[in-house]
Amino acid sequence: xxxxxxxxxxxxxxxxxxxxxxxxxxxxxxxxxxxxxxxxxxxxxxxxxxxxxxxxxxxxxxxxxxxxxxxxxxxxxxxxxxxxxxxxxxxxxxxxxxxxxxxxxxxxxxxx
Amino acid sequence: xxxxxxxxxxxxxxxxxxxxxxxxxxxxxxxxxxxxxxxxxxxxxxxxxxxxxxxxxxxxxxxxxxxxxxxxxxxxxxxxxxxxxxxxxxxxxxxxxxxxxxxxxxxxxxxxxx
Numbered sequence: 001x002x003x004x005x006x007x008x009x010x011x012x013x014x015x016x017x018x019x020x021x022x023x024x025x026x027x028x029x030x031x032x033x034x035x036x037x038x039x040x041x042x043x044x045x046x047x048x049x050x051x052x053x054x055x056x057x058x059x060x061x062x063x064x065x066x067x068x069x070x071x072x073x074x075x076x077x078x079x080x081x082x083x084x085x086x087x088x089x090x091x092x093x094x095x096x097x098x099x100x101x102x103x104x105x106x107x108x109x110x111x112x
Numbered sequence: 113x114x115x116x117x118x119x120x121x122x123x124x125x126x127x128x129x130x131x132x133x134x135x136x137x138x139x140x141x142x143x144x145x146x147x148x149x150x151x152x153x154x155x156x157x158x159x160x161x162x163x164x165x166x167x168x169x170x171x172x173x174x175x176x177x178x179x180x181x182x183x184x185x186x187x188x189x190x191x192x193x194x195x196x197x198x199x200x201x202x203x204x205x206x207x208x209x210x211x212x213x214x215x216x217x218x219x220x221x222x223x224x225x226x
């Protein structure tokens with residue numbers, strides 16, 4: 001699996017957009033970009049994933065660069081409950097049968 | 113998405129005893145489930161892949177005789193930590209496929225071995 005690089009930590013003010021970057025310069029053509037988050041002492045929660053096109057759902061938006069070497073997860077209006085560790089993972093062929101390799105992720109702290 | 117439960121959520125046991133952790137896929141028939149372990153301030157590490165009706169496959173460095181996995185039905189996988197020791201204290205998390213391209217995780221089980 002391709003390796004990802006994320007900042008160790010980020011801060012965001014409540015109500016503002018949180019933009020979490022991820023570098024995946026060695027991503028293969030068939031690998032998806034996935035984002036999960038883990039709130040303290042809970043299991044990871046799926047957020048969003050994409051292959052080439054930008055994606056949006058009720059939780060977040062995912063912006064993937066044209067060369068696919070980096071992406072940004074956007075939480076449009078961060079709340080205190082969005083404080084968590086955010087993991088960017090690349091995986092081929094869908095994660096249903098693949099092993100997810102978690103890096104250290106980005107600790108996002110949302111301040112009042 | 114798929115709903116995954118784990119039981120118990122928290123367990124404390126004495127050194128040398130065995131502990132069973134259940135992972136249930138409540139609304140999805142899962143032929144494959146995954147077991148992860150997470151030590152404090154560290155990321156999740158995959159321990160094993162649980163396959164319904166067949167033997168589990170373990171990651172390098174994970175003792176299959178210590179971490180027994182049984183996946184007897186499409187909705188239940190169990191992880192038994194045999195002869196638990198304090199170094200086995202950790203957060204154990206299972207996951208299951210929830211569709212074409214996603215995995216869904218259980219809430220985790222906090223194991224403390226005294």
